[in-house]
Amino acid sequence: MITIDREKCIGCGECVDVCVFGSISMKDNHPIISDDCRLCGSCAKVCQYNAIEIKREKKKKVTDWRGILIFGEQRDGVILEVVYELLGKGRKLADSINEPLLCVILGKFVAEINKLALYGADEIHYFEDVKLESFNCEIYSNIISNFIKKIKPSIFLIGATSIGRELGPRVAAKLKTGLTADCTGLEVNKEGLLVQTRPAFGGNIMASIICPNSRPQMATVRPKVMKKLEAKEREGKLFNHVVNSELIDSSIKILGEIKFNGQCDINNAEIIVSGGLGVGKKEGFDLLEKLALELNGVIAASRPAVDAGWADPNIQVGMSGKVVQPHLYVACGISGAVQHRVGMETSDVIVAINKDERAPIFDIADFGIVADLYDFIPKFIQNLKNSKAQI
Amino acid sequence: MNIIVCLKQVPDADEVKTDPETGRIVREGIKGTVNPFDMFILEEALRLKEQFGGKITLLSMGPKDAIHTLYYGLAVGADEGYLLSDSKFAGSDTLATSYALSCAIKTLGLYDLIMCGIKTTDGDTGQVGANLAELLDIPSVYYVNRILSYQNDFIKVERFLEDRSQILEVHLPCLISIIKGANVPRMPTLEGKIEAEGKQLKILNAFEVNAIEKYCGIEGSPTRVIEIFLPEKRKKGVILKGCREQNITKLIQFLKNKKISIFGMCS
Numbered sequence: 001m002i003t004i005d006r007e008k009c010i011g012c013g014e015c016v017d018v019c020v021f022g023s024i025s026m027k028d029n030h031p032i033i034s035d036d037c038r039l040c041g042s043c044a045k046v047c048q049y050n051a052i053e054i055k056r057e058k059k060k061k062v063t064d065w066r067g068i069l070i071f072g073e074q075r076d077g078v079i080l081e082v083v084y085e086l087l088g089k090g091r092k093l094a095d096s097i098n099e100p101l102l103c104v105i106l107g108k109f110v111a112e113i114n115k116l117a118l119y120g121a122d123e124i125h126y127f128e129d130v131k132l133e134s135f136n137c138e139i140y141s142n143i144i145s146n147f148i149k150k151i152k153p154s155i156f157l158i159g160a161t162s163i164g165r166e167l168g169p170r171v172a173a174k175l176k177t178g179l180t181a182d183c184t185g186l187e188v189n190k191e192g193l194l195v196q197t198r199p200a201f202g203g204n205i206m207a208s209i210i211c212p213n214s215r216p217q218m219a220t221v222r223p224k225v226m227k228k229l230e231a232k233e234r235e236g237k238l239f240n241h242v243v244n245s246e247l248i249d250s251s252i253k254i255l256g257e258i259k260f261n262g263q264c265d266i267n268n269a270e271i272i273v274s275g276g277l278g279v280g281k282k283e284g285f286d287l288l289e290k291l292a293l294e295l296n297g298v299i300a301a302s303r304p305a306v307d308a309g310w311a312d313p314n315i316q317v318g319m320s321g322k323v324v325q326p327h328l329y330v331a332c333g334i335s336g337a338v339q340h341r342v343g344m345e346t347s348d349v350i351v352a353i354n355k356d357e358r359a360p361i362f363d364i365a366d367f368g369i370v371a372d373l374y375d376f377i378p379k380f381i382q383n384l385k386n387s388k389a390q391i
Numbered sequence: 392m393n394i395i396v397c398l399k400q401v402p403d404a405d406e407v408k409t410d411p412e413t414g415r416i417v418r419e420g421i422k423g424t425v426n427p428f429d430m431f432i433l434e435e436a437l438r439l440k441e442q443f444g445g446k447i448t449l450l451s452m453g454p455k456d457a458i459h460t461l462y463y464g465l466a467v468g469a470d471e472g473y474l475l476s477d478s479k480f481a482g483s484d485t486l487a488t489s490y491a492l493s494c495a496i497k498t499l500g501l502y503d504l505i506m507c508g509i510k511t512t513d514g515d516t517g518q519v520g521a522n523l524a525e526l527l528d529i530p531s532v533y534y535v536n537r538i539l540s541y542q543n544d545f546i547k548v549e550r551f552l553e554d555r556s557q558i559l560e561v562h563l564p565c566l567i568s569i570i571k572g573a574n575v576p577r578m579p580t581l582e583g584k585i586e587a588e589g590k591q592l593k594i595l596n597a598f599e600v601n602a603i604e605k606y607c608g609i610e611g612s613p614t615r616v617i618e619i620f621l622p623e624k625r626k627k628g629v630i631l632k633g634c635r636e637q638n639i640t641k642l643i644q645f646l647k648n649k650k651i652s653i654f655g656m657c658s
Contacts (some may be wrong), residue, residue, distance in 0.1 A: 001609070020619055022421075034454060034481075035453075035454050035476070035477075035478050035480065035481040036453070036454060036481065037481055037482060038482055038616050039482045039609055039615070039616070040616040040617075040618070040619050041616075041617070041618075042619050075554065075555075134557065135552070135557075137521070137530070137531060137532070137533075138530050141525070161552075161553060162533065162534055162551070162552040162553055163552060165517050165518075165521075165533065166521050166531065166533040166534075167521075168518070168521075169485065169489075169517075169518035169519070169520070169521035169522040169525070170521040170522075170524070170525050170531065172486065172518075172522065173486060173489065173521070173522040173523075173525035173526055174525055176486070176613070177486075177613050178484065178486065178612070178613030178614035179485065179486075179518060179614075180614060181515070181516035181517065181518060182515070182516070195617070199622065200515075200619075205619055205620070205621060205622070206619070206620050206621070206622045207616050207618070207619050208616070208617050208618040208619075208620075209614050209615065209616055209617065210614070210615050210617050211613050211614050211615075212615060213613065214613040250530070251530045251561060251562035251565070252530050252532065252559055252560070252561050252562075253559065253560040253561075254557060254558070254559055255547070255558040255559065255560055256557070256558040257555055257556070257557050257558070258555060258556050259554060259555045260554055260555060260556070265553035265554065267553065268553060270652060271651070271652070271653070294653075295651070295653050296652065296653050312572065313571045313572030314570070314571070314572055316571070319404045319512045320404055320427040320428070320512055320571075321571065323515070327651065327652070328646070328649070328651050339404050345625065348649075349646075349649045349651070350625070350628075351642065351646075357630070357632070362627070362630055363625075363627055364625040364627075365627075365628050365630070366625075366628035366629070366645075366649075367628050367629050367630075367642055367645050368628060368629065368630035368631070369630075369631055369632075369634075369638060369642065370630060370631070370632040370633070371632070371633055371634045371638075372634075375634045376634045376639075379634055379636075379639055380639055380642070383639045383640070383643055384643065384653070387643050388653065
């Protein structure tokens with residue numbers, strides 16, 4: 001509950017300015033809070049007159065939940081990299097609160113299951129069944145939530161892949177607990193709560209979120225955000241679980257699966273070469289493709305380039321496309337409007353190539369080249385070839 | 392086929408600007424618009440209706456002016472719209488939002504299919520769909536690219552995961568989300584806009600959908616935002632002009648220093 005003490009309030013409007021959700025407006029010299037207020041407390045903090053009060057209900061006891069659980073996503077029996085990354089983060093968190101690190105994995109013939117221990121897991125819980133080979137959200141969420149109810153982990157982390165994004169909310173709703181999407185930071189605070197930090201409004205602001213009264217505290221994390229540990233001999237216990245036949249019943253039947261060849265999803269790409277309106281024509285993307293090939297990356301596009309029909313909607317980066325976080329993002333002929341920036345601003349390294357030296361993309365680029373991309377890129381490709389030949 | 396299409400009003404991305412001083416997105420005075428990802432479910436629902444008949448019901452939750460979002464859906468061809476709006480829903484996280492939507496859907500009667508956008512441009516979580524399906528105890532399939540067939544209470548769909556496609560057969564009722572680019576959404580016509588005026592459009596409060604207060608809004612939200620802060624701004628880097636050889640050499644040296652994997656310095 002948020003209340004405004006009209007006697008204390010002087011109508012200065014400081015709270016209106018500080019509200020990033022735009023939930024406060026002034027009426028008759030007093031602030032009015034709208035229904036979409038998230039009770040973040042920014043207004044109460046800024047108010048010098050203590051006129052804003054936020055009441056929260058008392059905490060429930062949730063102390064019998066212990067341990068950190070990682071979802072061990074596999075495809076065709078191969079464990080995904082993001083699992084090792086989450087184990088790396090999970091290991092650090094587990095050590096800081098002196099609790100065990102567990103990994104739950106569902107599949108059939110999963111090779112390298114012992115690798116999970118090398119990267120930090122204390123316990124590996126393996127559900128093996130032919131029906132678990134491919135992802136079926138109903139079956140996976142049934143088994144995992146059942147398992148969670150039994151072992152009661154305090155924290156449950158999931159990779160934000162297509163599978164994790166559907167599985168996470170399904171499990172959270174079963175367990176009536178909170179789930180924070182796409183966390184970039186995870187820390188345990190003094191009260192023992194997991195503080196989950198994520199970009200909001202496309203990275204324009206950061207929000208720290210907790211889940212005080214429900215367990216487990218759940219979060220999804222994008223691939224490549226966390227760092228995996230060096231593999232080393234660690235003791236990890238493997239538990240083979242029998243799959244309860246009731247839980248494997250589903251109204252979804254997988255009729256077939258086709259693997260894409262060589263295609264890398266832009267969400268998982270280490271290196272992205274992206275084109276915007278400045279590319280000027282569909283054929284221009286062939287040139288970007290060549291650069292991407294040379295850099296061992298994939299191509300992407302801004303919305304105007306997709307709208308113009310030069311690139312597939314599947315590779316659109318930005319507010320109405322995908323949010324990517326590669327190691328290197330090369331923006332070619334992209335002006336850098338906020339709608340695009342929110343989709344790529346958290347890339348490790350940004351290189352921009354643009355004719356217009358006033359383009360806002362240069363404000364966030366680590367390295368900018370003011371030039372015509374059709375002049376620059378062919379020379380750049382040639383130089384890359386030469387310099388690689390020297391190695 | 393009776394379809395419920397969940398729509399959300401979001402700040403219009405075309406109007407979003409940043410404050411040059413603080414770098415923050417300016418939200419004041421920005422018009423709301425239909426979440427761009429919802430356009431694809433709306434279009435897919437219209438195509439299903441054209442093919443198999445039935446009814447399209449729109450459902451949204453938000454402040455009263457989110458009604459415009461529903462108007463848009465009615466104008467392109469949906470049959471009726473409901474907006475959940477109540478101060479009791481204030482502060483809802485994804486679980487509490489899904490709870491409110493599930494209550495509304497239970498009062499709306501029988502349905503075959505529920506559609507949700509893949510995510511929204513403002514919240515960007517993509518959680519409500521699967522949350523909602525679970526609360527309604529129906530199967531869900533995210534990232535659908537094509538609906539291949541509809542027969543005897545089953546639909547067959549193709550969906551995309553990062554590295555593969557899956558063909559799934561799902562028993563109805565179920566919930567699906569549709570990926571961007573699966574279709575080309577139509578625009579409302581003048582005729583459609585006029586017709587929309589005569590269609591059923593209703594605002595529902597918590598009481599009318601039998602929502603229990605303790606599961607609504609802030610009380611029903613397991614997550615809490617405890618702090619909002621500005622991220623560190625990216626520093627402006629080196630900017631060089633022209634295609635001169637030395638600029639290219641500098642760029643390549645820069646990439647090497649940053650340990651870009653193509654140079655064999657990064658695993």
